[in-house]
Amino acid sequence: xxxxxxxxxxNVYEGxxxxxxxxxxAWIDFSSMDCSIVAIExxxxxxxxxxxxxxxxxxxxxxxxxxxxxxxxxxxxxxxxGSLLDEQGGLDPARAWDLMMRNEKPGGHGERSVAVGVVxxxxxxxxxxxxxxxxxxxxxxxxxxxxxxxxxxVYAAGGYYAPGKxxxxxxxxxxxxxxxxYDVVKMKIGGADLAEDLRRIEAVIDVLDGDGSRLAVDVNxxxxxxxxxxxxxxxxxxxxxxxxxxxDPLDYHLNATVSEHYAGAIATGENLFSLxxxxxLIRYGGMRPDRDTIQVDPALSYGLTEYLRIxxxxxxxxxxxxxCVPHGGHQFSLHIAAALKLGGNESYPGExxxxxxxxxxxxxxxxxxxxxxxxxxxxxxxxxFYKVLRDLHG
Numbered sequence: 245x246x247x248x249x250x251x252x253x254x255n256v257y258e259g260x261x262x263x264x265x266x267x268x269x270a271w272i273d274f275s276s277m278d279c280s281i282v283a284i285e286x287x288x289x290x291x292x293x294x295x296x297x298x299x300x301x302x303x304x305x306x307x308x309x310x311x312x313x314x315x316x317x318x319x320x321x322x323x324x325x326g327s328l329l330d331e332q333g334g335l336d337p338a339r340a341w342d343l344m345m346r347n348e349k350p351g352g353h354g355e356r357s358v359a360v361g362v363v364x365x366x367x368x369x370x371x372x373x374x375x376x377x378x379x380x381x382x383x384x385x386x387x388x389x390x391x392x393x394x395x396x397x398v399y400a401a402g403g404y405y406a407p408g409k410x411x412x413x414x415x416x417x418x419x420x421x422x423x424x425x426y427d428v429v430k431m432k433i434g435g436a437d438l439a440e441d442l443r444r445i446e447a448v449i450d451v452l453d454g455d456g457s458r459l460a461v462d463v464n465x466x467x468x469x470x471x472x473x474x475x476x477x478x479x480x481x482x483x484x485x486x487x488x489x490x491x492d493p494l495d496y497h498l499n500a501t502v503s504e505h506y507a508g509a510i511a512t513g514e515n516l517f518s519l520x521x522x523x524x525l526i527r528y529g530g531m532r533p534d535r536d537t538i539q540v541d542p543a544l545s546y547g548l549t550e551y552l553r554i555x556x557x558x559x560x561x562x563x564x565x566x567x568c569v570p571h572g573g574h575q576f577s578l579h580i581a582a583a584l585k586l587g588g589n590e591s592y593p594g595e596x597x598x599x600x601x602x603x604x605x606x607x608x609x610x611x612x613x614x615x616x617x618x619x620x621x622x623x624x625x626x627x628x629f630y631k632v633l634r635d636l637h638g
Contacts, residue, residue, distance in 0.1 A: 250333035251374060252325045254294065255285040256317055257637040260307045261300070263596045267404035270434030270466035279599060280307040280359070282317075283637040284571045286335070286365045288374050294610065298372025298623050298633045299362045300362040302543040302572035303596040304514070308359035316344050318360045335374060337367040343547040350520075357517035364547020365576055365621070373620035379576075380615055383583035387552055395612040396581045397588030399460065399485075401573060402422070402595065403431020403448065411447045417594075418451045422595055425608030428458050428485055434466035438478060449482060456482035465489050465515065469498050476506040485509040486537055494521070500530025511537035512573030517545040519553045526561050533563045542580055555584060573600050575621050584613055598629035 258356050259281050263272040281300045288295040301308065321326075323343045330336040344360050372382035382390035400421035403414060414431070420431050431448055433441045445461065452458045461484055467475065472490045479487065486509040491498035493515035503510055511533065516522050522540055525531060531538070538558065542551035556566060566587040570577040573592035581589045591608070592600040601617045603625035616622040 247408065250326075250329060251335045252287045253284055253321065253328065254270070254287050255283075257283040257285070258309060258312050258317060259636045260309060260600065261362070261632050263303055263599055265595055267406050267433065267595065268447060268531075269432045269462070269464040271464045274303075274596075277303060277596075278307045278310055279303065279305075280312060280362050281633060281636060282312070282362050282366045283633060284363070284370050285637060286370055286374065295373050297366040297368070297369065297373060297620065298636065299364070299366030299369065300543070300599050301358045301362050301593075302541050302574065303600065304571075305355065305358045305475060306424050308355050308362065311356055311359040312362065315348075317498060318361065319344050319346055320583050335367065335371040337364055337371055337547070338549050340364075340367050341547065345496055345546075353517040353521065354547075357550075358537055359624060360542050361543045361545060361547040361550075364549050367545055368548055369620040369623070376619050378615060378617050378619060379579040379621050380582040383548075383580065386583065388583050393582045393585055395614045396564055396586075397569075397579055397611055398426065398578075398591040398608060398613050399428035399569075399588065399611060400426040400428055400593050401430045401462075401590050402593070403429070403444075404483055404595070405432060405435045410617070411444065414444060415451050418448050421593060422451070426591070426593075427611040428460065430460040430488070430590075431464055432464065433461045433475070434463040441475075442478060445479065445482065456484050458485060460485040460488060460511070462488040463490050467491050467498075469501060472498060472502050476502055480506065480508060484508055488512060488539070491610065496524060496528035496530075500528060501523070503530035503532060503536070509535045511539065513539040513541055514541050514544075516540055519550055519557060523552045523557050526558065533561075533567060536567065537572045538563070538568045539590075540568070541577070543572055543574070543576055548576075548580060551580065575602055575623065576628065578602060578613070598626070598632055601626070 260278050262278045264277050279301045284297045285294045328340050372379045380392045449456050488511040542548050565585050568586045569588045573590040580590050616625050618625050
């Protein structure tokens with residue numbers, strides 16, 4: 245951006261895109277799943293067109309349009325333009341975050357955090373585009389060490405329950421992930437009885453040449469303590485990659501108790517939407533920084549602005565950023581993982597389109613993927629989703 249040039253937001257557009265599917269996990273099906281999308285237009289002109297930032301919310305939470313329209317977006321558009329800028333006149337997502345959260349009581353995070361996260365993503369996309377840099381480089385210069393990772397570990401998430409899906413179908417799905425370049429895969433459990441889930445796990449391990457350490461399992465918060473411990477005892481011999489979101493996300497005692505009895509790795513945090521919730525997980529959830537993984541999703545948890553605070557908190561409690569692997573399976577978290585040197589990122593090779601997945605030309609090799617040099621998050625390199633975004637603002 246030219247020195248002395250200040251940025252103004254000229255228009256904001258909000259909409260909804262369906263990401264529905266016939267699949268289900270242990271708690272919900274995705275037959276009516278959708279997500280919010282936002283386009284924030286600036287007065288900066290490139291190639292004869294305004295520079296626009298885009299945002300959306302990750303899968304697993306429905307669109308938050310009512311909160312966006314009634315509270316979050318009006319605070320942004322009604323603000324004094326100068327209040328959104330840093331000392332150099334550049335767009336500052338953190339200052340915008342403070343304005344969006346004005347007059348909000350503490351607690352009650354849930355869907356409010358989703359709405360703020362959608363706009364926060366769009367603001368970071370816009371700010372890095374104005375600077376002419378891909379988001380991971382922009383972030384690394386401001387919040388990292390200036391030397392971002394040039395590739396990110398990714399695992400393929402799938403293995404959902406679906407009508408008529410057989411063990412052979414499940415194995416074929418996992419073989420497809422391996423063919424795409426993934427070494428580590430994840431499947432759902434808890435939506436069937438223990439005996440059936442063990443058959444499903446063993447079927448996938450067979451595809452992985454008997455190596456259970458390449459398979460993660462995800463309960464999606466379904467188990468009570470008795471069931472969690474029963475499953476833990478049953479799966480321990482497999483030496484799995486991790487045992488994920490075992491009980492209710494706010495039942496820290498359950499998680500801590502399981503960690504006392506299950507020696508393998510545990511992963512959780514995708515349904516924690518604030519610094520305070522994440523800190524309580526670290527304080528009371530029994531998470532072990534030598535083996536466990538924090539999965540907070542920046543797109544759902546008040547955006548990157550809040551996620552940076554969560555990273556600061558983790559460092560203060562002795563956690564490495566490498567123990568963080570965000571939920572979501574999309575380009576935004578991929579940039580964050582590279583910039584902040586996280587442990588990796590989720591990937592959805594076959595679900596939650598058009599928002600899920602990476603750039604159309606992304607190549608996964610040995611479970612690692614590089615990043616695009618397109619300014620911003622790079623939605624322009626994901627044709628189907630970019631068309632939806634362009635249609636939003638004409």
